[in-house]
Amino acid sequence: MRGLFRSSGKWWRGAILLFALWAVAAWITTPAVEADVAERSAAALKSTVLDKTRLTPAGRDILFSADAFSEEGRRSAVAAVEAVPGVRLVVDQTRLVPQATPFVWSIERDVVRVTLSGSAPLPASRARLADAARAEVAGVEVSDRMNLARGAPTRFDAAALLLVDQIGKLKEGKITLSDTKVSLSGMARDLGGREAIGAALRNLPEGYSVAENDIKAPPYVFQANKDPVASTVTLTGYVPDNAVHAALAAAAGQKFFSEKVVDNLKASIGAPQGFANAVAPALGALSRLSTGTLVVSDREVRLSGDALFEAAVSQIRGELNKDMPQGWTVKADLSVKPAASPVDATVCQQLFNDLLGKSTIRFESASASIDKDSAGLLDRLIETAMRCPGSSIEVAGHTDSDGDAAFNQALSEKRARAVVDYMVRAGLSPERFQAFGYGSKIPVAGNDTDAGKAKNRRIDFVIR
Amino acid sequence: MMVMANFYGGWLLGSLLLGFAAGWISVVQRGDGLSKNAGMGIAGVAAVLVGLSLARIVPGRAGYWLDLFLVMIAAYLVGCVIGSWLRYWVVARQMKGN
Structure with missing residues (x-):
């Protein structure tokens, strides 16, 4: 044993070689050891x-930096890395993600893209929201600018996913969730x-x-163009429902007696209050124009075109303003059609007959209105x-044979007088007109059918 | 530590063999060994290094290299002890035979 001790004094010579061996070992094993501990961690x-x-190895040490979502999660993550076999030291540079107060999240849509911003509570919910946005607005670019933060209200994901679903209904706008308060602004895509939102x-x-x-709806537009x-x-644009559609189509058929009504209307909700009551008189005003366009946009009625004579312009404008429901506005941009060339009495009579062949002047039942x-x-x-200023005109009222003959006689006279008054109000000279009532004495069709009676109830214009 | 054997294994064996050779030769080598003071000095330095290693004070790569150095030294010393002891045993048998 003493020999062993004595010889140990000479062992150091081999240690020189050992140093070299150590240097080579350090050189060769360091990268492999570092890769190994990083992978295990x-x-x-x-x-x-x-x-x-981020896991940065240095020898057998690990520099560990990360953002955790709770103190407990942070500690358990550090402990998990410390427990990795082969890891010597863990340099803990982990921290908690910042607390957001208030916790604000938003989704915004503009012309080109949908942008998600604000805070999301976890990477998984962030990914879920971005995916939901992509699915909702398929084909539109989705830009994810969300940060992660603590402090989300409970059921944040459910609320935010519901709001993501609404972005498809917006043309442009922004939905913001601040803690548990939702605010919305922008323009809806459809009526x-x-x-729906x-x-x-x-x-x-x-x-x-x-x-x-503060979501706005696109304007509710109804249009009529007379060519x-x-x-x-x-007729184009929207009507609230099929009942209003049918009523407007029927009214248009009566008012536009000599034109073909092309009906391209679609039913949609979102009509302003009083829609039907505003559109009916507006169509009546359009029917008095020779050419014109009616645009009803939300609660604004715009009428433009040419009236047939000077006095009609103020009449149309006045009646339209009077007939509009509360809260509606009228913009009438009317001019007068150039006067047609004068014609002689025969042509004039022919023109009267043509017009009265297409339609007839209607009155309220048993009345001269x-x-x-x-x-x-x-x-x-x-x-x-x-067009025939020189001729005098007889306006003749006729009725069917229903009812008392004396009443019919009086009614036919009153109706003829009402028509003459109407013409005089339009600026024609009263001297040119004579009103006569013939009761049911001169029928043009049999009074045994409803169609025949309807033909007999009439006002005739005769040039004298 | 077992995990690290993958990386250390070959090098420890090398250190052991190197120690064995040094121990084997040292028995019959001429010349003086280290003085007592030098031996104490080396032992002191070794104790400090072991202390540093156990306290895990040296960080990063240097820490890993220190640990590697100390285990290689340990293997070397074990090799030396085995080498010297065997050589004594062989020499003693030869002397008995003569």
């Missing part, structure tokens, strides 16, 4: 939820979109509420009377 963190995880918001999770809903060349009236639907026809009769 990453594997140990696989099931933990962290953001911005009824605003209402409002209905969907009622399904927000408990505790969430709408602070501000005298093609002799058509084209002229039906408003006949305003278009009367304007044309007045225009015709203006």
Whole structure:
């Protein structure tokens, strides 16, 4: 044993070689050891939820930096790396993601893209929201600018996913969720979109509420265009429902007696209050124009075109303003059609017959009040009377055979007088007119059928 | 530590063999060994290094290299002890035989 001790004094010579061996070993094993501990550490963190995880090996030490979503999660992640076999030291540079107060998240849509911004509570919910946005607006670019933060209200994901679903209904706009308050602004994509979003918001999770809903709907537009060349009236745009649609189509058929009505209307919700009551008189006003366009946009009625004679302009404008429901505005941009060339009495009579062959002046039942639907026809009769200024005109009222003969006689006279008054109000000279009532004495058809009676109830114009 | 054997294994064996050779030769080598003071000095330095290693004070790569150095030294010393002891045993048998 003493020999062993004595010889140990000479062992150091071999240690010189050992140094060299150590240097080579350090050179060769260091990269492999570092790769190995980094890989094992990453594997140990696989099931933990962290953001911005970085594992930097130095020898057998690990520099560990990451953002954790709770203090408990942060500690368990560090412990998991420390427990990795082969790791000597863990330099802990982990921290908690910042707390967001208030917790604000938003989704915004503009012309080119949908942008998600604000805070999301976890990487998984962030990915889920971005995916939902991509699915909702398929084909539109989705830009994810969300950060991760703590402090989300409970059921944040459910609320945010519901709001993502609404972005498809917006043309442009922004939906913001601040803690549990939702605010919306922008323009709905379709008519009824605003209402659909409002209905969907009622399904927000408990505790969430709408602070501000400033979504605007696109204008509710109804259009009618009267084209005298093609002799058509084209109706386009929206009506609230099929009942209003049918009523408007029927009214248009009566008012535009000599034109073909082309009906391209579609039913849609979102009509302003009083829509049907505003559109009917507006169509009546359009029927009095020779050519014109009617645009009803939300609660604004714009009428433009040419009236048949000077006095009609103020009449149309006055009646339109009077007939509009509360809250509606009228813009009438009317001019007067150039006067047609004068014609002789025979042609004038022919023109009267043509007009009255297409339609007839209507009155309210058993009364001498002229039906408003006949305003278009009367304007044309007045225009015709203006073309033969020298002739005097007999306006003859006729009735069917129903009822008392004396009553019918009186009624036919009153109706003829009402028509003459109407013509005089339009600026024609009263001296040119004579009103006669013939009761049921001169029928033009049999009084045994309803169709025959309807033909007999008439006003004739005769040039004298 | 078992995990690290993958990386250390070959090098420890090399250190052991190197120690064995040094121990084998040292028995019959001429010349003086280290003085007592030098031996104490080396032992002191070794104790400090071991202390540093156990306290894990040296960070990063240097820490890894220190650990590697100490285990290689340990293997070397074990090799030396085995080498010297065997050589004594062989020499003693030869002397008995003569």
